[in-house]
Amino acid sequence: MNRFGSRHLLPYFIPACAVLAALLIGAMMLAALGASPLKGYGVMISAAFGSLDGLSTTAVKSIPLLLVGVGICIAFRANVINIGGEGQMVMGALFATVASLAFPHLPAFALLPIVLLAGAMGGALLGAVPGALKAYFNVSEILSTIMLNIVAVQIMNFLLRGPLIDPGEIMRGTRIPQTARLSQNADLPMLFEGLRMHAGVIVALLAAVAAYILLWRTSLGFRLRSVGLSPDAARYAGIPVRRSIIIALAFSGAMAGLAGAVLVFGSESHRMVTDGSSTGFTGSAGFNGIVVALFAGLHPLWSIPSSLLFGGMLVGANALQRAVQVPSALVIALNGLIVVFVVSSEFFRRRSRPQPSEESLRLAPSTQAGWEAVVDPPVGLKRFSGTNEREMNAHE
């Protein structure tokens, strides 16, 4: 078959069209709000990508999106829908914060890995719970991850208003729910003089590469993807389906937890603060990471440019607010439209590729894997449903 034929290009073309369509609607919204769409988008692009300063801000904004997105890639590839990124980020941040408060005097080379690991562990724990509930009790992970978001936020509010609150806040009587300034040894080092880009960028890039290797270069990744493509086939091949589901969600949560940790230790105040909601801390990255991953075709490496695009939109949105007085919430609405358009465009993609039997070929781990697999989200994702789970339990 022709590598460069339309059948290969189309899958890349369709998500791009989805984004273009969303941007077009955004332009109409800008016009309706009395701002020039051209000027608006111009301001956004130049703010996000037009200067070194802008680029480094964009990179920083992209970190949590990339980390969560990479986690979403792992989960969705294994056919588990992780909506719990928000809670996992919060939990990761809390674990990391507690770790830095526990060992404030450790030197940076020891403390930094400890806090990042703690963050990943916090997220992994919160991810493993819905994984276990799905694997052993047949509870839909969509719902349990959403519920755990609420649980995580309340734990955060409790800890930051009570046990972890900055003693100074109590002394002053202001009681702002935030920690004290955390140990300087856990600050993510700045990469360049005078720019806001910090070492979190490297953490996120390494995580994306690690996730790619995990998914396509290890037998564990092969097992996860097999479970995603067909739980039944995977089981007959002797793959432990239940354990794979838990592992996928734990890895996914670990990435989100890492994102939470990076948010705390890369923040300008170097504290963890809550406004009572999860969005106040995460900036909706737990949800926007889903957008990043979908746009990247559920591929960790493609998630890198994808996260830069969406991070740039966030940076541009702030400039938009200043330049043409359009609230930055516009970008959240546009992200929503992009999700809708990308998943709706699956319809056209399916119609352009009539033989589904070919998908099973891509299970072969050697030559077929890698970049070619980029274009295929797991078959199971499309027919995700309770019946798979029931059959699964019936067989085991």
Next chain:
Amino acid sequence: MPMSDYFTATILIATVASGIRLATPFLLASLGESLGQRSGVLNLGVDGVMLLGAFGAYYAVLQTGSLMLGVIVGLLIGTFMGLLYAFISVTLQAEQGVSGIGIYLFGLGMSDLLFQKLVGTPRPIVPFPPLKIPLLSDIPVIGEMLFEHSLIVYMAFALVPIATLVITRTTYGMNVRAAGENPEAADSLGVSVSAVRYSTSIIGNTLAGLAGAALAIELGIFQQNLTNAMGFIAVALVYFGAWRPIGVMAGSLVFGIVASIVLQCKTVGIIPRSASDLAAMAPAVITILALVVVASRFHQPAALAKPFVREG
């Protein structure tokens, strides 16, 4: 003062009454969601639709002062979003676990955008007046608890028996269940699965819009992310209630009354503010436990979240 003195009849009555009020948006939204799920459509965008409905209602009331108009605007926004969601999930067969998140983000951003652009600083509106039901509201204790609410509260609870009747006793209800359990069989008997799912998505989202309107007008205010994940809880309540209107109502009441107890304890000062955060997560934990029980005892509609593709 001994703790027991706080739990006088007045506080108990106030707690239950406000619990019922707080349960109303949950009830409306999850009744709509359960109808959709019964027909095989999972809608995770409820929270976004609620936010849009809430803003629409708030803005309409702010501009005209007419509560009725506010409710209608909330309803219509829901209807429109229902049509849109049906097109996405039924016609375009998008993955429903994800497209709903798109709808949520759209509603979250759009309602905030419009609020900032059109209103700016929060201005309160006049909430619903309580409507005392003659005779019934004169019953001591119970009257005050149950029969001094706003019209929309009565409407929401009246919908429970209506929804039960429609789902279990009418042809339409049977078609809905067939579309959710075995769309192929329904199709072979001449039931249009698409039409049924369009209708449930529209009704369900209309109720979500109404839930948003009820919330905004009850609180008399709109702000960014007003619902704070209430719509997601409404989706979970459908599982909590095992897809039955009466179960959904029980779940909504649990959430409403727990929320009201937490609020009440906070204002009376029985528990410190920080511990009330822990209490506030009780409903979520209860729901997760309920999900475990429900998943082992009941089965979800077999075709839930599965697009129906006609063979041939």
